[in-house]
Amino acid sequence: MTDGHLFNNISLGGRGGTNPGQLKIHAGGILWKKLGGGKAVEVDKSDILGVTWMKVPRTNQLGVRIKDGLYYKFTGFRDQDVASLTNFFMNNFGITPEEKQLSVSGHNWGEVDLNGNMLTFVVGSKQAFEVSLADVSQTQLQGKNDVILEFHVDDTTGANEKDSLMEISFHIPNSNTKFVGDENRP
Amino acid sequence: GDNRAAAKASTDLIAYKNVNDLSLPKDLMIQIDQKNEAVLLPIYGSMVPFHVATIRTVSSQQDTNRNCFIRIIFNVPGTPFNPHDANSLKNQGAIYLKEVSFRSKDPRHISEVVQLIKTLRRQVMARESERAERAT
Numbered sequence: 001m002t003d004g005h006l007f008n009n010i011s012l013g014g015r016g017g018t019n020p021g022q023l024k025i026h027a028g029g030i031l032w033k034k035l036g037g038g039k040a041v042e043v044d045k046s047d048i049l050g051v052t053w054m055k056v057p058r059t060n061q062l063g064v065r066i067k068d069g070l071y072y073k074f075t076g077f078r079d080q081d082v083a084s085l086t087n088f089f090m091n092n093f094g095i096t097p098e099e100k101q102l103s104v105s106g107h108n109w110g111e112v113d114l115n116g117n118m119l120t121f122v123v124g125s126k127q128a129f130e131v132s133l134a135d136v137s138q139t140q141l142q143g144k145n146d147v148i149l150e151f152h153v154d155d156t157t158g159a160n161e162k163d164s165l166m167e168i169s170f171h172i173p174n175s176n177t178k179f180v181g182d183e184n185r186p
Numbered sequence: 187g188d189n190r191a192a193a194k195a196s197t198d199l200i201a202y203k204n205v206n207d208l209s210l211p212k213d214l215m216i217q218i219d220q221k222n223e224a225v226l227l228p229i230y231g232s233m234v235p236f237h238v239a240t241i242r243t244v245s246s247q248q249d250t251n252r253n254c255f256i257r258i259i260f261n262v263p264g265t266p267f268n269p270h271d272a273n274s275l276k277n278q279g280a281i282y283l284k285e286v287s288f289r290s291k292d293p294r295h296i297s298e299v300v301q302l303i304k305t306l307r308r309q310v311m312a313r314e315s316e317r318a319e320r321a322t
Contacts, residue, residue: 011231013231014230014231017228017231055205056205056232057205057209057233073231075231104203104235106200106224106235106236106237107200107236107237107240108236108261108282109281110280129230130229130230148285162292163227163256163289163290163295165229165230165288166289167286168283168286170283171262171281171282171284173264173278173281176280176281
């Protein structure tokens, strides 16, 4: 194929779990279609702010950050796909993918990074998990040091998720100086 | 006391060394990895591991609509029975994940998860406080 790359088994991850589908990466952008129809994601190459690669258990994850703050995560790439797509992104989109690392240490302390709509919990300079603030229905401050994020109840996705995240809270000790004076968000 | 010693030792524990050490589940649901002493939580389509020693309490409840909820509270510094230890001083400036709540479609699975976490946590804490005592 001269006009890009086609992958038949790529999952889109999100709030409700993951959905399998087909991903086409072509000169004009990225197109993902859910297996069996329904949801589709279409991203024009001019809307792409950046792409990331991350090694996840047994496979690789592609992150695509776009101009409106959204961030798509596609999982299911082999190591050789990473190499060929990295070339493709550089040659066709003029974008050099960044490499991210996944934290699997199991620690519950780290840093919180805010980027676009995404809140990332970073442990030892590796990513432990990410949540989208677009899905947060309410934030609460509890006491002086705790921030609670409540997520929308989402019944619409036919995803493979049995247990759904409802609420998450962070403890920000007084010794943390990064977020002093910001009373809106952690 | 014991709590302090255990908390101090446990914070050095690591669930996995490598990304590929994680087993890949069929379904996205809370899982316990006894061998690696880890609790795996489905967050945004990924299984996120936490060492069982970072967990302080776990509980479940059911509402009138038969929805089942599970709440996991993690150790954070400066709370009763978990005083500032060598580790929290070392991690000055760190932000802690304090609590997560999940809604589940399967009450039986949740009560099993709660039991497994409690048992595993008890075993690991006993082992760690024994180890700390031997070291002193």
